[in-house]
Amino acid sequence: MKGKMRCTKCNEKAVISIRSRHRILCEKHFLEYFINTVEQTIRKYSLIKKKDKVLVAVSGGKDSLTLCDVLLKLGYDVSGLYIDLGIERQRYSKESRRKVEKFSSVKGVELNIVDLKKEYGVSVPLLARRSPRSVCSVCGIVKRHEMNRIAFNNNYDVLATGHNLDDEVSVLMSNLLHWNFDLISRQSPRLEGWHPKLSLKVKPLCLLTEKETAMYAITNDIDYMLYDECPFSEGSTSITIKEALNRIEDRSPSTKLYFYTEFLKHRSMFESLHDRSRVSDCEVCGFPTTSKKCAFCRIIERG
Numbered sequence: 626m627k628g629k630m631r632c633t634k635c636n637e638k639a640v641i642s643i644r645s646r647h648r649i650l651c652e653k654h655f656l657e658y659f660i661n662t663v664e665q666t667i668r669k670y671s672l673i674k675k676k677d678k679v680l681v682a683v684s685g686g687k688d689s690l691t692l693c694d695v696l697l698k699l700g701y702d703v704s705g706l707y708i709d710l711g712i713e714r715q716r717y718s719k720e721s722r723r724k725v726e727k728f729s730s731v732k733g734v735e736l737n738i739v740d741l742k743k744e745y746g747v748s749v750p751l752l753a754r755r756s757p758r759s760v761c762s763v764c765g766i767v768k769r770h771e772m773n774r775i776a777f778n779n780n781y782d783v784l785a786t787g788h789n790l791d792d793e794v795s796v797l798m799s800n801l802l803h804w805n806f807d808l809i810s811r812q813s814p815r816l817e818g819w820h821p822k823l824s825l826k827v828k829p830l831c832l833l834t835e836k837e838t839a840m841y842a843i844t845n846d847i848d849y850m851l852y853d854e855c856p857f858s859e860g861s862t863s864i865t866i867k868e869a870l871n872r873i874e875d876r877s878p879s880t881k882l883y884f885y886t887e888f889l890k891h892r893s894m895f896e897s898l899h900d901r902s903r904v905s906d907c908e909v910c911g912f913p914t915t916s917k918k919c920a921f922c923r924i925i926e927r928g
């Protein structure tokens with residue numbers, strides 16, 4: 626971002642250039658644009674109703690804390706959910722938990738904390754050591770299960786996550802590369818709770834990029850984990866896909882936005898591919914599964 630750039634709306638000093646939308650904005654107009662984009666996304670995809678109790682999954686990173694902040698500004702009834710995964714490498718869990726607790730106390734947000742060690746006597750790295758799955762695969766199963774459990778047990782209407790456009794595009798690309806129709810059919814800013822124990826899941830930041838959420842967090846003095854990514858993400862396929870997409874975006878700005886929004890326009894044709902025919906209730910926790918016990922309960926049993 627060159628120092629001399631001027632806001633295209635007011636000619637003040639610009640803080641960001643958003644090439645995909647042909648905008649160069651000062652701080653005031655950037656914040657206006659950011660909040661309006663979240664508001665329009667919520668309206669366009671019917672993500673949250675004004676009276677809803679919203680549970681935001683917060684990790685301590687810029688995206689989830691930004692989401693929480695914007696939803697508070699928009700007047701929603703927001704609580705946070707932090708899952709302490711027990712990742713000791715680079716003090717990841719300790720540091721991220723501290724950031725989340727600080728944010729919640731400054732903003733006066735009710736915070737639900739699930740501490741895996743206290744709740745189940747295990748950590749994600751320990752569970753992964755005892756499982757044939759990768760750390761991230763185990764972690765994903767644990768996070769999904771615990772988010773659903775807390776949302777259901779505490780009667781939240783909506784579960785919101787901070788996935789941004791870069792995340793969504795990289796997941797879509799990965800699912801396409803593997804022709805994973807089931808996952809493609811479920812990728813949406815709004816995923817209806819298709820089982821009595823699953824709540825509605827929404828992604829209000831899905832049309833804003835990682836660069837934009839970082840700028841929002843910085844201009845709002847949000848203290849977030851600078852090393853956003855957990856140490857286990859190093860060398861992961863999702864990062865390789867993100868880097869490849871960044872190179873494409875550099876050469877052809879707006880490719881990501883176009884790729885994702887066109888997918889959303891046509892995603893109904895994938896919906897029938899979501900296979901729920903083999904789903905039953907887990908005999909331990911009652912959450913949906915395709916076997917007798919869900920993946921989470923099987924992992925915990927082994928742990």
Ligand code: SF4
Pocket residue numbers: 749760761762764765854855856857858
């Ligand atoms: S990168 Fe870290 S937080 Fe993310 S899924 Fe993997 S283990 Fe979990």
Ligand SMILES: [Zn+2]
Pocket residue numbers: 632633634635636637650651652653654
């Ligand atoms: Zn301006």
Ligand SMILES: [Zn+2]
Pocket residue numbers: 907908909910911912918919920921922923
């Ligand atoms: Zn279960």
